[in-house]
Amino acid sequence: MRLSFGLALAAALFIATSAPVVVHAQSDENRKAARSAYALGQKLFAEDRFEESKAAFEEAFAAVPNPVVLKSIAECEARLKQVGAAIDSFERFLKEQPESKDRADIEAKLEELRKTPAVLVLHSDPPGAAIRLNGQPGAGATPIEITVPPGEHNVELSADGYDAATKTVVAGPGERAEVRLTLTALPPTAEPVAEPDITLSADDFGGSDDEGSSVALWVTGSVAVVGLAAGTVLGIMTLSKQSDFEDKPTEKAADDGEQLALFADVGFGVGAIAAVTFGVLLLTDGDAESDDLGLRVAPVVSATEAGAVASMRF
Numbered sequence: 001m002r003l004s005f006g007l008a009l010a011a012a013l014f015i016a017t018s019a020p021v022v023v024h025a026q027s028d029e030n031r032k033a034a035r036s037a038y039a040l041g042q043k044l045f046a047e048d049r050f051e052e053s054k055a056a057f058e059e060a061f062a063a064v065p066n067p068v069v070l071k072s073i074a075e076c077e078a079r080l081k082q083v084g085a086a087i088d089s090f091e092r093f094l095k096e097q098p099e100s101k102d103r104a105d106i107e108a109k110l111e112e113l114r115k116t117p118a119v120l121v122l123h124s125d126p127p128g129a130a131i132r133l134n135g136q137p138g139a140g141a142t143p144i145e146i147t148v149p150p151g152e153h154n155v156e157l158s159a160d161g162y163d164a165a166t167k168t169v170v171a172g173p174g175e176r177a178e179v180r181l182t183l184t185a186l187p188p189t190a191e192p193v194a195e196p197d198i199t200l201s202a203d204d205f206g207g208s209d210d211e212g213s214s215v216a217l218w219v220t221g222s223v224a225v226v227g228l229a230a231g232t233v234l235g236i237m238t239l240s241k242q243s244d245f246e247d248k249p250t251e252k253a254a255d256d257g258e259q260l261a262l263f264a265d266v267g268f269g270v271g272a273i274a275a276v277t278f279g280v281l282l283l284t285d286g287d288a289e290s291d292d293l294g295l296r297v298a299p300v301v302s303a304t305e306a307g308a309v310a311s312m313r314f
Contacts, residue, residue: 041076054077082174084175087173114173128141128159131155133148153168
């Protein structure tokens with residue numbers, strides 16, 4: 001019993017005395033690795049190999065988290081234009097080493113880093129949109145890159161036939177902030193159709209009253225024939241389009257059918273009015289006592305209806 005107690009006590013003493021030796025050996029090994037990595041980082045930094053230098057300094061800091069190494073990491077990040085990361089590393093160093101003799105220099109570097117311009121990368125669908133930045137017109141059109149002070153910015157993109165789109169973006173010092181906006185097309189608006197005015201008289205053809213009557217008869221008869229023929233042809237084409245639409249309904253087929261139907265109505269209207277006018281002229285030819293014969297034909301076309309208005313002075 002006494003022997004067992006003695007062995008247990010000896011084992012406990014061995015562990016207690018050996019543990020510090022193991023910890024001490026591991027600490028020495030870490031310090032050695034940290035010194036080696038830090039020396040390599042300094043060498044690479046002097047050779048302007050900042051990416052590799054930063055990796056070596058980070059390895060040294062992982063082995064032994066010495067705050068001084070943070071300053072070296074921040075210097076590499078500043079050279080690599082990693083502005084946000086450099087600011088974070090310098091601020092962390094000052095937090096852990098508030099009494100550093102380099103504090104004034106580091107604070108000056110921080111002030112400059114915080115002023116580093118940002119870049120807005122603007123895209124739109126469709127491209128070619130006009131730009132308003134913070135309420136002011138911008139130069140150029142999308143896609144484009146614009147250098148701006150760091151901070152919050154309001155971006156508005158607009159294009160003819162589309163609703164404007166806006167977005168607020170925050171860009172930190174040295175950051176590239178990408179903005180992609182899709183513009184929504186506005187619904188089409190119907191435009192008024194001009195109503196041409198056609199006036200014919202015997203004087204327009206340079207003839208006498210009899211000659212004017214003959215010319216008017218010839219013109220109105222020709223207009224009647226052409227108008228009715230055109231209306232008939234267009235009507236047949238409209239029926240064909242309607243058949244195509246029934247076989248394969250598409251928005252284009254519907255639009256084409258509506259346009260042909262409109263033109264057919266115009267042709268029939270003009271032809272019918274010209275035919276009536278031709279009949280009136282034919283019946284009154286030889287009885288006219290007026291020195292002037294006037295014919296006015298005015299086609300009327302709108303988005304929903306078509307026709308013509310004619311007037312005649314005897």
